[in-house]
Amino acid sequence: MSLPDKRGRIDHRAPRLLWQQVCDDLRADMDAGVLAPDARLPAEPDLAEQYGVSRDTIRRAIQELVGEDRLVVLHGRGTFVTPRE
Amino acid sequence: MSLPDKRGRIDHRAPRLLWQQVCDDLRADMDAGVLAPDARLPAEPDLAEQYGVSRDTIRRAIQELVGEDRLVVLHGRGTFVTPRE
DNA sequence: CCCGATTTGTGCGTATGTATC
DNA sequence: AGATACATACGCACAAATCGG
Numbered sequence: 063m064s065l066p067d068k069r070g071r072i073d074h075r076a077p078r079l080l081w082q083q084v085c086d087d088l089r090a091d092m093d094a095g096v097l098a099p100d101a102r103l104p105a106e107p108d109l110a111e112q113y114g115v116s117r118d119t120i121r122r123a124i125q126e127l128v129g130e131d132r133l134v135v136l137h138g139r140g141t142f143v144t145p146r147e
Numbered sequence: 148m149s150l151p152d153k154r155g156r157i158d159h160r161a162p163r164l165l166w167q168q169v170c171d172d173l174r175a176d177m178d179a180g181v182l183a184p185d186a187r188l189p190a191e192p193d194l195a196e197q198y199g200v201s202r203d204t205i206r207r208a209i210q211e212l213v214g215e216d217r218l219v220v221l222h223g224r225g226t227f228v229t230p231r232e
Numbered sequence: 233c234c235c236g237a238t239t240t241g242t243g244c245g246t247a248t249g250t251a252t253c
Numbered sequence: 254a255g256a257t258a259c260a261t262a263c264g265c266a267c268a269a270a271t272c273g274g
Binding site: 105 | 241242243244
């Protein structure tokens with residue numbers, strides 16, 4: 063077992079900030095249904111490894127998506143795709 | 148009851164990363180038979196205290212050794228030396 | 233069956249140092 | 254000078270799994 067490699071989705075030389083690129087990719091996965099409502103994301107350190115960025119960058123991206131009501135973070139449990147009402 | 152002091156095995160000023168030093172020490176104990184197959188390691192907070200490092204550092208070391216198939220981690224039970232086949 | 237202790241899982245917040253743009 | 258990003262490391266709080274009384 064190994065983590066899916068998502069480094070190819072991030073361009074470290076692009077003019078767009080890394081955390082925004084992570085946002086874009088997570089949004090795309092949610093829109094495509096790869097990340098369904100109520101689904102739990104991998105842990106922050108795991109996401110950092112998958113995307114090949116730091117945990118700091120992952121946290122910024124998550125913070126943004128929480129502000130957009132697309133993710134919900136539960137302390138000690140994990141980060142989840144916002145459930146359908 | 149008191150925990151064995153393993154702080155002397157860790158050099159906070161060495162060029163080698165702390166979690167790698169912990170890895171080295173755990174590997175040495177396994178190779179020497181001090182940690183036999185199926186043996187349970189002390190809990191993560193206890194290891195952290197023994198080595199004088201954070202639990203985070205201990206977990207990184209454990210994660211590495213799991214990747215090497217030398218340790219097995221069981222939620223709610225403990226961390227064990229990989230059994231012989 | 234319930235309760236508490238133990239242990240791992242996860243996230244929160246922060247700090248330091250380095251490198252790059 | 255400042256913002257962005259990385260890597261490492263620390264301590265803490267809360268959640269979930271397991272086990273024993």
